[in-house]
Amino acid sequence: MAFLGLLFSMIPMLLLVGSSPRFQAEARQFDVGGRDGWVVKPSEDYNHWAQRNRFQVNDTLHFKYNKGIDSVVEVKKEDFDSCNTNNPIQKTDDGDSIFPLSHSGLFYFLSGNLDNCKIGQKLIVLVMAVRQPLPKAAPPPASTLPPQTVPATGLTSPAPPPSDKSGSGRVGVDLGVLVGFVLGGFVGLA
Known part of the structure; x- marks a missing residue:
């Protein structure tokens, strides 16, 4: 029972640590094509590979390929569809290319x-949006009304409670005391 109490007392701390930006995942590097690298016929289709992964801002893609035979070109969608490499956003041909997902x-x-490209050596990567924490609600404005005072004159004491000659009021008190002792005993066992 003491273990449960300790566990419950730690939950708020765990929630705070888990939501802290300091403890969130660091940027990762993804090796495009896994062991195959950037090749014409990978063992897993590039777009299937991309769908299996979750890319976030500041992650990087690592393309490994044969220098002098191939290269990697980042393009706009229109150029992607037609395999047009004439309007690159970025192009590398060193055989070991890193593209930051900014x-x-x-x-x-x-x-x-x-x-x-025409036989399918192309890749689309979806980078997830950065989630911003929700803004904290502003505290309600302070009241501008002055506090009201009640004059002391004219106040009377409340009427005394009616007397109960049946004794039922006493049973309620005794039952309340009994419940208090029982609950206190359970708390004491924890």
């Missing part, structure tokens, strides 16, 4: 090799 929304990536 904002929420959709990111579109293509292979810089047009033939590879």
Whole structure:
């Protein structure tokens, strides 16, 4: 029973620690394609891989591929659909590329090799929105009315309670005392 009391007393502290920004998850790096890397025919379709993961702002995507044979191009949706690499947002070709996910929304990536893109070497990543804490409610405004005073004259004492000749009032008091002792005993056992 003492364990339950300790557990219940710790719940508010655990809730505060869990909601503190200091204890939230750090940014993560995702290896696109896993062990396969950025290749024409990965063992798992890139978009299926992206759907299995939850990307957040400040995470990064790591593309590993053969330098000189391939590259990675970040593009807009219109260019993604047509495999157009002529208007890149960003392009890298060093074989080991890191793309920071700097904002929420959709990111579109293509292979810089047009033939590879046309046979499906492309990726769409959805980055989840940053959740802002709800603003705290403002305290109600202080009343501008002055406190009212009641004159002491004219006050009377309340009427005495009616007398109970049946004794039922006493049973209520005795029952209340009994319940108090029983509950006090249970609390004492904890």
